[in-house]
Structure formats: structure tokens, C-alpha cells
Amino acid sequence: METSSRELQAAEYLEKHQIKEVVSYLTSALLFFRPEKPKEYLISLLERLRIAKVTGVAFPFFMDNSNIVAMFEMMDSSGRGTISFVQYKEALKTLGLCTEDEDLQDDGHKITLDKFKEEVNKRMKEICEKTKGKDSESYQTAAGLLLLH
Amino acid sequence: MDATIAPHRIPPEMPQYGEENHIFELMQNMLEQLLIHQPEDPIPFMIQHLHRDNDNVPRIVILGPPASGKTTIAMWLCKHLNSSLLTLENLILNEFSYTATEARRLYLQRKTVPSALLVQLIQERLAEEDCIKQGWILDGIPETREQALRIQTLGITPRHVIVLSAPDTVLIERNLGKRIDPQTGEGHEEGCHRLGSELEDTGKEIYHTTFDWPPESEIQNRLMVPEDISELETAQKLLEYHRNIVRVIPSYPKILKVISADQPCVDVFYQALTYVQSNHRTNAPFTPRVLLLGPVGSGKSLQAALLAQKYRLVNVCCGQLLKEAVADRTTFGELIQPFFEKEMAVPDSLLMKVLSQRLDQQDCIQKGWVLHGVPRDLDQAHLLNRLGYNPNRVFFLNVPFDSIMERLTLRRIDPVTGERYHLMYKPPPTMEIQARLLQNPKDAEEQVKLKMDLFYRNSADLEQLYGSAITLNGDQDPYTVFEYIESGIINPLPKKIP
Numbered sequence: 133m134e135t136s137s138r139e140l141q142a143a144e145y146l147e148k149h150q151i152k153e154v155v156s157y158l159t160s161a162l163l164f165f166r167p168e169k170p171k172e173y174l175i176s177l178l179e180r181l182r183i184a185k186v187t188g189v190a191f192p193f194f195m196d197n198s199n200i201v202a203m204f205e206m207m208d209s210s211g212r213g214t215i216s217f218v219q220y221k222e223a224l225k226t227l228g229l230c231t232e233d234e235d236l237q238d239d240g241h242k243i244t245l246d247k248f249k250e251e252v253n254k255r256m257k258e259i260c261e262k263t264k265g266k267d268s269e270s271y272q273t274a275a276g277l278l279l280l281h
Numbered sequence: 282m283d284a285t286i287a288p289h290r291i292p293p294e295m296p297q298y299g300e301e302n303h304i305f306e307l308m309q310n311m312l313e314q315l316l317i318h319q320p321e322d323p324i325p326f327m328i329q330h331l332h333r334d335n336d337n338v339p340r341i342v343i344l345g346p347p348a349s350g351k352t353t354i355a356m357w358l359c360k361h362l363n364s365s366l367l368t369l370e371n372l373i374l375n376e377f378s379y380t381a382t383e384a385r386r387l388y389l390q391r392k393t394v395p396s397a398l399l400v401q402l403i404q405e406r407l408a409e410e411d412c413i414k415q416g417w418i419l420d421g422i423p424e425t426r427e428q429a430l431r432i433q434t435l436g437i438t439p440r441h442v443i444v445l446s447a448p449d450t451v452l453i454e455r456n457l458g459k460r461i462d463p464q465t466g467e468g469h470e471e472g473c474h475r476l477g478s479e480l481e482d483t484g485k486e487i488y489h490t491t492f493d494w495p496p497e498s499e500i501q502n503r504l505m506v507p508e509d510i511s512e513l514e515t516a517q518k519l520l521e522y523h524r525n526i527v528r529v530i531p532s533y534p535k536i537l538k539v540i541s542a543d544q545p546c547v548d549v550f551y552q553a554l555t556y557v558q559s560n561h562r563t564n565a566p567f568t569p570r571v572l573l574l575g576p577v578g579s580g581k582s583l584q585a586a587l588l589a590q591k592y593r594l595v596n597v598c599c600g601q602l603l604k605e606a607v608a609d610r611t612t613f614g615e616l617i618q619p620f621f622e623k624e625m626a627v628p629d630s631l632l633m634k635v636l637s638q639r640l641d642q643q644d645c646i647q648k649g650w651v652l653h654g655v656p657r658d659l660d661q662a663h664l665l666n667r668l669g670y671n672p673n674r675v676f677f678l679n680v681p682f683d684s685i686m687e688r689l690t691l692r693r694i695d696p697v698t699g700e701r702y703h704l705m706y707k708p709p710p711t712m713e714i715q716a717r718l719l720q721n722p723k724d725a726e727e728q729v730k731l732k733m734d735l736f737y738r739n740s741a742d743l744e745q746l747y748g749s750a751i752t753l754n755g756d757q758d759p760y761t762v763f764e765y766i767e768s769g770i771i772n773p774l775p776k777k778i779p
Contacts, residue, residue, distance in 0.1 A: 141319075142316050142319070145316070145319050146316075149323045151312070151315060151323060154323070154324075155308055155311070155312060158308070159304065159308055162298075162304055163295045163298060163299060163304070164295075166294065166295070166298045170302050170304065170307065171307075171331050171334060174307075174331055175328055175331050175332065178324055178327050178328045178331070179328065181324055182324045182325060182328070185324070
């Protein structure tokens with residue numbers, strides 16, 4: 133079935149405003165916190181997002197730095213300090229930072245914690261730049277907060 | 282981290298929460314609106330959409346040939362659902378809009394309103410507060426494919442479309458008996474007189490000489506004959522309708538329902554109302570947690586087995602669980618055995634512990650379960666609730682007493698082969714086998730009567746507790762009952778009008 137121009141336009145719109153990520157974040161938050169009144173909770177989350185976009189205050193990402201370390205440690209069950217390439221790719225997909233068909237180079241070495249952190253932060257920053265608000269510099273601060281060790 | 286190394290264990294509270302609050306549908310509606318309007322700033326748009334909170338208001342389109350009773354059904358539905366009714370006439374009569382004035386002028390000249398103008402009027406009207414908050418019903422619009430497409434491009438989508446249909450001869454005859462009561466409807470008489478006779482019929486009650494004759498004689502006296510209901514005119518209108526409706530129907534593939542208008546008004550209304558109150562099947566993830574209730578012999582075990590086989594649910598039969606525990610000589614089994622020996626009912630607390638152990642296992646959580654044999658009374662039901670095992674579909678299987686007696690008292694077992702027979706439904710093949718058949722003492726008449734009484738004493742309470750339960754006639758062949766259960770599980774529960 134060929135995709136009509138309206139469909140392509142819609143897909144572009146979703147891509148441009150990152151609607152999928154936002155909806156995914158909202159649904160995860162709802163299912164995790166399970167508030168009594170889902171609509172009010174969603175409204176409050178969206179208000180926070182809106183304010184974050186405008187003022188550049190810390191974007192309420194679900195994952196922050198300590199989570200990245202925890203995630204790495206979970207995957208590295210034997211405590212060697214490295215994870216395999218397959219695990220690394222899966223982790224990036226789970227975080228929503230890499231698409232299915234993106235081709236990551238496997239440089240033969242295992243991925244260490246630092247490389248993992250670096251890659252995650254780099255991708256998060258890319259996303260922040262794409263959805264920059266009115267003041268792109270102040271938005272960089274949000275990404276900068278994430279990079280704090 | 283990925284699901285191959287350590288399978289994701291999703292706590293059961295999450296899917297339960299998702300189902301109860303219809304999270305999937307909520308998100309789906311929001312995404313639909315986003316894609317239709319594609320605002321530059323999606324987040325404030327989403328906030329506004331959530332504030333409006335009108336995902337579940339009625340959005341209905343009623344189509345049908347002339348004299349099918351569209352307007353009557355539309356008006357009744359409006360009153361019942363408390364929504365706004367939109368017809369060609371009342372859209373044009375809107376006195377506060379320039380578009381309406383233009384439309385009126387064109388209507389007087391040519392007896393029709395151009396589609397573009399009409400659709401603009403609809404858009405204006407639907408943006409008003411009352412339509413947003415309480416829903417809308419479109420009567421007789423869209424008439425042509427062009428109108429249908431224009432409405433669609435504006436992003437106006439109905440949730441239910443009802444098409445009334447009846448044979449032409451019936452309609453022509455019916456139209457001859459149409460009568461109008463000029464005195465109902467609100468204050469449009471002034472405007473109407475200026476606009477021509479057809480518009481006078483706006484909002485007026487329609488009666489019929491044969492099918493819907495008003496009881497009060499004062500109404501009877503003032504009824505008027507409307508214009509253009511002669512056979513020839515009706516036939517012409519029908520021709521045009523048939524030409525157009527064929528092209529409109531494909532625009533609404535999954536939400537359309539055809540109701541025969543060749544039956545009493547009340548029946549048509551009842552069917553329309555039930556349809557409008559039902560939700561369409563969604564793609565929301567759904568793990569069935571089915572509870573089957575019914576007196577002994579109503580077929581619960583059989584239906585549970587069929588369900589487990591077809592949908593791979595876990596069949597949890599309370600009695601079976603207890604017997605298994607005793608047979609396996611588990612810790613619970615040791616506690617249960619004295620009750621079995623004395624032929625007393627196992628206490629609720631013990632029962633719940635055994636049940637919890639089974640229902641907490643991973644396969645029950647992931648695949649869903651079919652529970653039968655419990656709860657037997659209100660206390661057990663409350664205990665189940667408190668433990669968090671809330672079924673999302675409850676079925677009551679009703680079987681009359683005589684059928685149950687027939688089903689149970691004629692059961693026999695062959696002690697040599699162990700084969701189970703039924704003297705009526707599955708008789709033994711030879712006389713020799715029949716001679717040696719034995720009956721289970723539990724199937725004796727008095728025992729069955731006792732158990733049935735026990736069930737019926739508690740059933741009223743249980744029916745009250747499980748308000749959204751579906752009652753089925755269990756007195757049919759098993760596959761028919763199974764189909765009813767299936768449709769009850771697969772279709773979303775009908776929503777009740779508050």
C-alpha cells in the first residue's frame with residue numbers, strides 16, 4: 133500500500149515534534165506512578181514539560197545519570213567493567229536513543245562504562261538540540277545538567 | 282537488559298491500571314487529534330485537549346431514506362443522551378452567523394444549500410460549547426459523498442454511524458401517513474414563516490396516522506399534512522437517496538451499523554441506543570481475567586476448558602486446586618485434608634491462600650486466567666477483591682432448574698473403563714455397559730437441589746457486587762454459549778450513561 137502524501141506529512145510532523153517520545157514518556161509515567169486521576173496527572177506533566185521548554189529548567193527525563201550507571205551494572209552481571217556490543221545496542225534502543233535500523237559500528241572492543249555514558253549523553257544532547265525552545269542556549273543548560281557526573 | 286536475557290516481569294498492577302483507566306484509548310484519542318490538527322505547538326494543544334475531556338461524548342450520524350423515521354430517532358436519542366441535534370433546517374436557521382444568512386438565501390432560491398457552505402456551517406456549529414461538552418447528532422447529513430469527504434477533511438469524525446433501511450414500498454406508503462404537529466418546537470415560527478413551508482417543520486413532532494398516532498385529542502385536531510408526501514415525490518426522493526447513499530457508506534467502514542426501519546419505532550430506538558452506547562473494539566493490550574459464575578451443572582467447567590484451550594488462558598478451578606493440593610500432599614494439602622475427610626467446606630482463609638498461590642504465578646499474570654467455582658458468596662468475593670484479583674469480565678450462566686436436573690442426575694460412570702456417560706446426551710453403546718453403570722452420590726437429586734439453593738441464595742448479592750457482569754442463557758449447546766462468552770470478552774464493556 134503506497135503511503136499518501138498526507139500520511140508522509142503526518143509522519144514528518146510526528147518526527148519533527150518528537151510526539152512519539154513524548155507520548156511514550158507520558159504513558160510510562162502514568163503506568164509507573166498510577167495516579168488516581170490520570171487526566172489531571174497528565175496535565176501537570178505536560179505543564180512541566182512546557183515550562184521546561186520555555187525556561188530551560190531540567191527536562192524531567194525519566195532516566196538520569198545514576199540510572200545510566202545502574203543500567204550498565206545490571207547488564208554487566210559479572211562485574212568485568214564492560215558490556216557486549218549487542219547489549220549496548222539493545223540498551224540504546226530501550227532508552228529510545230537509537231532506531232531499529234541504525235547501524236552502530238562494532239569496533240571489536242567491548243563497551244566500557246565511560247563509553248556508554250558518553251554515547252547516551254551525546255544522543256540526549258542531540259535530542260535536546262532538536263527540540264530547542266525559544267532560547268536554545270538556556271536549553272543547553274538542561275542537557276548540561278545531565279552531563280554532570 | 283533486553284527481554285531475551287531476563288524476561289521483563291511487569292507487575293500486574295500496571296496492566297490492571299491501564300485497563301481500568303483506558304489509558305490506551307486516552308493516548309490514542311490524543312494522538313488522533315494531534316495528527317488531525319497538527320498544531321505548531323503540540324504541548325499546549327495537548328493540555329487543552331485534556332482539559333476539554335470529551336473523548337466519550339456521543340458523536341453520531343444518522344442516515345436513511347425519507348420516511349424511515351430518522352428525525353424521530355434522532356430527537357429521541359438527543360433527549361436520552363442529552364446532546365445537540367444538527368439538521369439541515371436548524372443549521373440554516375441559526376440567526377447569529379453570516380454563513381447561515383447566505384445559506385438561507387441560496388436555499389430559498391434553489392431548495393438546496395451548496396456542500397461547501399453546509400460543511401462550513403457544521404464546522405461553526407460543532408465548535409460551540411454545547412457540542413463540545415455534550416456531543417452531537419447529525420440527522421441526514423452527509424447526504425452525498427462530497428459532503429462526507431468535506432466533513433472528513435475538516436477532521437470531524439463521528440464515532441457511530443447508523444443507517445436506517447427499509448424496502449421502498451414500505452417507505453412510500455409510510456410517507457403518505459405523515460402528519461406534523463405545528464405547535465411543538467421552540468420559537469422558530471417567526472423565522473419559519475419567512476423561510477418557506479419546509480422549514481416550518483423544524484423541530485416539530487412528527488406523527489403518523491397508523492404507527493404513531495398521538496393519544497391526546499387536542500393534538501389530533503391540530504395535526505397538519507406536510508407538503509410533498511405524494512407517492513411520486515417520495516419515489517423521486519428515494520431514487521436520489523439510493524444513488525447517493527451507496528457512495529457515502531464506504532466512508533465509514535468500521536463504525537457503521539444498518540438498522541432495519543421496518544419495525545416499530547421503539548424497537549428501532551432501542552437498537553440504536555444500544556449500539557451508540559457500545560464501544561468499538563480497540564487495539565489496547567488486554568489480558569482476560571474471566572470469572573464464570575453459575576449454579577452447579579451450568580457448564581462452567583466446560584466453558585472454562587474451551588476458553589483455556591482457545592485463548593491459552595489458565596484454567597483455575599477452585600475445587601480442582603484443593604484436590605490437587607491434597608493429592609500432592611503439600612503443606613496446604615495437609616491442612617485441607619481433614620476438611621475433606623469430614624466433608625465440610627474448606628474455610629475461606631485457607632481457600633484464599635491456595636488461590637493466591639496459583640494466581641500469583643507468572644503464567645497466570647502473563648496469560649490471564651479463567652476462574653470458576655469461587656466466589657460462592659459475598660464474603661469470598663470481598664476477600665478476592667482485597668487480595669487484588671479483580672476479574673475484568675464476569676459471566677453469569679443461567680440455566681433453569683429442570684435443565685440442571687436433567688444434566689446432572691442422568692450422569693453415569695462405567696466402573697470398568699472409567700468412561701463417563703450421560704443417559705440422554707451420550708448414552709452407553711451396549712446394554713452390557715448400561716447394566717453396570719454407577720451414579721456418583723453427588724449427582725443425586727437431593728444433593729443437586731441443595732447446591733442449587735445455596736447458589737441462588739447468594740447470587741443476588743454477587744450480581745449486585747459485579748455490576749458490569751454479563752448474564753447468559755446457559756441452556757443451549759456448549760458452542761453457542763462459548764460464542765456468547767467470546768463476544769463478551771472480546772468486545773469492550775458497554776458504557777453506561779451516567
